[in-house]
Amino acid sequence: MKLIYIAGKYRGKTEFEVKRNIDLACYYQEEITRRRPDLFVVCPHKNTAYLGGLQNDQYFLDGTMELLRRCDYIYMLPYRDWE
Numbered sequence: 001m002k003l004i005y006i007a008g009k010y011r012g013k014t015e016f017e018v019k020r021n022i023d024l025a026c027y028y029q030e031e032i033t034r035r036r037p038d039l040f041v042v043c044p045h046k047n048t049a050y051l052g053g054l055q056n057d058q059y060f061l062d063g064t065m066e067l068l069r070r071c072d073y074i075y076m077l078p079y080r081d082w083e
Contacts, residue, residue, distance in 0.1 A: 007076050
């Protein structure tokens with residue numbers, strides 16, 4: 001089984017925007033999982049959702065970069081959805 005990393009915007013100007021970004025990543029995680037059972041989806045949006053303040057930003061960035069290094073593929077969320 002190969003690993004695919006969902007890459008896209010997490011941060012937002014408001015909590016609503018952060019939630020929207022997480023929901024978007026989750027949608028694509030579900031779609032890829034449904035369509036490609038040969039791939040295991042790594043969704044950092046879900047790994048770090050709403051954990052701000054428990055550690056500094058660098059902790060989460062370093063962790064997600066390590067996940068990315070271990071993945072075989074990257075799925076970039078459509079840019080139009082990042083706005």
